[in-house]
Amino acid sequence: xxxxxxxxxxxxxxxxxxxxxxxxxxxxxxxxxxxxxxxxxxxxxxxxxxxxxxxxxxxxxxxxxxxxxxxxxxxxxxxxxxxxxxxxxxxxxxxxxxxxxxxxxxxxxxxxxxxxxxxxxxxxxxxxxxxxxxxxxxxxxxxxxxxxxxxxxxxxxxxxxxxxxxxxxxxxxxxxxxxxxxxxxxxxxxxxxxxxxxxxxxxxxxxxxxxxxxxxxxxxxxxxxxxxxxxxxxxxxxxxxxxxxxxxxxxxxxxxxxxxxxxxxxxxxxxxxxxxxxxxxxxxxxxxxxxxxxxxxxxxxxxxxxxxxxxxxxxxxxxxxxxxxxxxxxxxxxxxxxxxxxxxxxxxxxxxxxxxxxxxxxxxxxxxxxxxxxxxxxxxxxxxxxxxxxxxxxxxxxxxxxxxxxxxxxxxxxxxxxxxxxxxxxxxxxxxxxxxxxxxxxxxxxxxxx
Amino acid sequence: xxxxxxxxxxxxxxxxxxxxxxxxxxxxxxxxxxxxxxxxxxxxxxxxxxxxxxxxxxxxxxxxxxxxxxxxxxxxxxxxxxxxxxxxxxxxxxxxxxxxxxxxxxxxxxxxxxxxxxxxxxxxxxxxxxxxxxxxxxxxxxxxxxxxxxxxxxxxxxxxxxxxxxxxxxxxxxxxxxxxxxxxxxxxxxxxxxxxxxxxxxxxxxxxxxxxxxxxxxxxxxxxxxxxxxxxxxxxxxxxxxxxxxxxxxxxxxxxxxxxxxxxxxxxxxxxxxxxxxxxxxxxxxxxxxxxxxxxxxxxxxxxxxxxxxxx
Numbered sequence: 001x002x003x004x005x006x007x008x009x010x011x012x013x014x015x016x017x018x019x020x021x022x023x024x025x026x027x028x029x030x031x032x033x034x035x036x037x038x039x040x041x042x043x044x045x046x047x048x049x050x051x052x053x054x055x056x057x058x059x060x061x062x063x064x065x066x067x068x069x070x071x072x073x074x075x076x077x078x079x080x081x082x083x084x085x086x087x088x089x090x091x092x093x094x095x096x097x098x099x100x101x102x103x104x105x106x107x108x109x110x111x112x113x114x115x116x117x118x119x120x121x122x123x124x125x126x127x128x129x130x131x132x133x134x135x136x137x138x139x140x141x142x143x144x145x146x147x148x149x150x151x152x153x154x155x156x157x158x159x160x161x162x163x164x165x166x167x168x169x170x171x172x173x174x175x176x177x178x179x180x181x182x183x184x185x186x187x188x189x190x191x192x193x194x195x196x197x198x199x200x201x202x203x204x205x206x207x208x209x210x211x212x213x214x215x216x217x218x219x220x221x222x223x224x225x226x227x228x229x230x231x232x233x234x235x236x237x238x239x240x241x242x243x244x245x246x247x248x249x250x251x252x253x254x255x256x257x258x259x260x261x262x263x264x265x266x267x268x269x270x271x272x273x274x275x276x277x278x279x280x281x282x283x284x285x286x287x288x289x290x291x292x293x294x295x296x297x298x299x300x301x302x303x304x305x306x307x308x309x310x311x312x313x314x315x316x317x318x319x320x321x322x323x324x325x326x327x328x329x330x331x332x333x334x335x336x337x338x339x340x341x342x343x344x345x346x347x348x349x350x351x352x353x354x355x356x357x358x359x360x361x362x363x364x365x366x367x368x369x370x371x372x373x374x375x376x377x378x379x380x381x382x383x384x385x386x387x388x389x390x391x392x393x394x395x396x397x398x399x400x401x402x403x404x405x406x407x408x409x410x411x412x413x414x415x416x417x418x419x420x421x422x423x424x425x426x427x428x429x430x431x432x433x434x435x436x437x438x439x440x441x442x443x444x445x446x447x448x449x450x
Numbered sequence: 451x452x453x454x455x456x457x458x459x460x461x462x463x464x465x466x467x468x469x470x471x472x473x474x475x476x477x478x479x480x481x482x483x484x485x486x487x488x489x490x491x492x493x494x495x496x497x498x499x500x501x502x503x504x505x506x507x508x509x510x511x512x513x514x515x516x517x518x519x520x521x522x523x524x525x526x527x528x529x530x531x532x533x534x535x536x537x538x539x540x541x542x543x544x545x546x547x548x549x550x551x552x553x554x555x556x557x558x559x560x561x562x563x564x565x566x567x568x569x570x571x572x573x574x575x576x577x578x579x580x581x582x583x584x585x586x587x588x589x590x591x592x593x594x595x596x597x598x599x600x601x602x603x604x605x606x607x608x609x610x611x612x613x614x615x616x617x618x619x620x621x622x623x624x625x626x627x628x629x630x631x632x633x634x635x636x637x638x639x640x641x642x643x644x645x646x647x648x649x650x651x652x653x654x655x656x657x658x659x660x661x662x663x664x665x666x667x668x669x670x671x672x673x674x675x676x677x678x679x680x681x682x683x684x685x686x687x688x689x690x691x692x693x694x695x696x697x698x699x700x701x702x703x704x705x706x707x708x709x710x711x712x713x714x715x716x717x718x719x720x721x722x723x724x725x726x727x728x729x730x731x732x733x734x735x736x737x738x739x740x741x742x743x744x745x746x747x748x749x750x751x752x753x754x755x756x757x758x759x760x761x762x
Contacts, residue, residue, distance in 0.1 A: 077701070078720075078724060078725065081724055081725065082724060085724055085729070102726075102727065103727075105727065106727030107727075109514070213708075214705070214707045214708065215705060215706065215707045215710075216705070263599075264616055264619050264620070265598035265599055265616065265619045266598075266619070267619045267620075267707065267708040267709075268598040268616075268617075268618035268619035268624070268704070268707065268708060269598060269599075270705065273598060273599065276599055276600070277599060280599065280600075282599075408513075411726055411727055412726050412728070415721065415725040415726040415727075416721065416722075416726060421709055421710060424707075424708055424709045425709055428620075428621075428708065428709070429709060439531070442530075442531055443531075443532065446526075446530055446532075449513060449526060449728075449731075450512065450513060
């Protein structure tokens with residue numbers, strides 16, 4: 001067998017020739033000459049909604065010669081958060097990762113500043129949601145771009161027929177699908193006291209409202225809206241524990257009255273519990289994005305025809321709806337940062353947002369109020385105008401449980417569901433209010449750990 | 451054989467000096483055994499020992515993972531009421547589940563052992579089903595049975611005239627439910643271990659006892675139980691460790707609620723570490739039982755060794 005000897009000299013010669021050829025060859029722009037961007041995105045529950053994002057990223061990728069690859073990661077079992085935690089620890093993974101709720105805060109040190117992208121969007125579209133700012137603008141720097149996909153608020157979704165028949169309230173009249181037709185006196189009459197009165201009537205009629213009191217986000221968010229409406233502050237921005245207040249006592253009393261009208265199973269509901277309650281026809285109202293209505297459209301159309309999404313009740317300090325935004329974060333270890341920023345800016349443009357909102361049948365909510373005039377919320381049915389009241393309109397403001405505490409503290413308060421456990425202890429556990437507040441003080445003190 | 455090997459070695463002594471060294475190296479049994487075990491050692495090292503050491507390291511860092519704080523996280527947990535409730539709940543969960551798993555396993559093993567050998571295999575197979583189904587899947591099945599709004603069990607119960615049971619919405623029923631599912635899942639493991647142990651008890655011992663006039667209870671107490679003591683100790687220890695570390699059942703069925711009253715170490719650690727973003731505190735929570743279980747393991751295994759020596 002002839003042997004081929006490779007000398008050191010021949011290797012050097014080949015390498016030199018190869019290098020010379022590579023340097024002198026003309027630059028050929030390939031299909032994806034500007035590289036690749038990988039995205040780990042929240043897997044949308046609306047069938048087909050992911051396709052809108054696929055289409056947008058492909059459009060941008062083709063234009064910029066960048067290959068965009070998206071992995072859709074479910075939030076079931078917090079798989080998306082686990083993936084983000086693993087990538088943050090390992091220092092490798094996707095370039096862009098979608099972060100639900102507090103995850104930007106959690107991974108802030110590994111996330112690239114995105115001021116140029118977000119400030120550019122604010123310049124274009126005006127003020128951004130204060131909840132989004134609270135969660136993603138850390139020490140004056142934006143560490144995430146608020147997404148349209150998956151971002152949501154949780155206003156009332158009520159059964160028109162049941163409320164009209166048993167509580168004498170016609171939400172189509174109070175909140176018609178045109179803000180110019182809203183009658184201030186009628187809108188102002190929709191208060192938490194009115195909510196309690198109507199809930200009691202509906203309970204008597206055999207169609208109770210269904211508000212979860214477990215430890216999932218739907219529960220934390222509606223209670224957050226109630227607490228904010230009464231001016232409850234658990235921990236202030238300077239780390240002072242403020243839960244022991246008259247405002248807390250008032251809000252807890254309202255919560256007790258509402259809980260008395262509900263089925264005891266609300267203490268075990270996950271985020272789908274209230275949806276099922278409404279869709280089954282047993283319930284008269286919930287507080288949720290339009291997902292319950294969308295599923296009812298498929299599974300129980302007669303219920304869907306009677307659903308009306310409208311603002312939350314008002315309290316002494318205003319009308320607040322729980323908002324839960326999502327964000328795109330760009331890892332510091334990403335190798336294609338400038339292209340990734342351009343992509344994020346592109347999918348945040350109003351024309352892109354319109355496609356995403358339409359694909360999600362109105363579920364996805366951008367963080368810019370100036371985008372709430374998109375046609376989807378007027379168009380989807382039945383009944384016509386059913387989700388017009390989904391984006392916060394009129395005097396409704398957004399809130400998040402945990403604010404105004406430092407957001408590290410807020411994340412603990414929110415995720416440990418301290419507000420809903422307070423109500424559960426007070427109502428189901430039949431503990432004295434003072435004892436519940438003392439328990440909350442102890443828990444809140446724990447969240448201040450540095 | 452040694453001669454042949456010697457002549458082979460001699461024939462190629464000079465050019466293959468290094469090779470013969472390699473051969474000698476491979477000929478050593480311990481070396482070959484080590485090399486064959488190496489993939490497993492690498493796997494265990496990479497997937498168990500490294501993460502375990504890393505989690506110990508993590509548990510000693512501050513919240514931002516920038517500073518070593520020693521036992522600070524453990525001291526913090528020590529001062530929290532909710533954490534002590536989790537300790538209490540985990541202990542109730544693990545001890546009661548293991549007790550009932552062992553009891554049911556022992557009882558069923560006896561029943562199966564007394565079946566005619568022809569049909570025994572079918573029963574053994576059927577009784578193992580809960581242990582074979584992936585736990586996340588069976589927990590979901592149980593969750594549907596206990597569903598707060600549309601519980602299939604309540605539907606049946608009401609049809610039979612019973613009142614509705616708040617399986618998951620009442621904290622005490624919820625505790626019962628998660629323990630029940632754990633027992634359902636884990637009892638077959640005890641069954642199969644005990645069945646194997648029962649089959650290894652020499653029949654002559656029972657025959658001798660019968661001649662001496664011993665009744666069934668006396669045979670059980672003075673023959674079966676002493677002969678099974680080691681396997682009982684090992685299964686209880688193993689199950690205790692696994693049950694203390696349980697995550698799936700509680701996370702899927704209650705996620706720790708209502709009122710945090712069904713949290714076990716793993717779900718509470720998940721809430722603190724992953725959901726709330728305090729990985730060091732989550733790591734400290736999950737490691738809290740480690741020294742206690744390690745001490746228990748040492749004592750139980752020492753007892754097993756001692757009994758083994760006595761029998762030997």
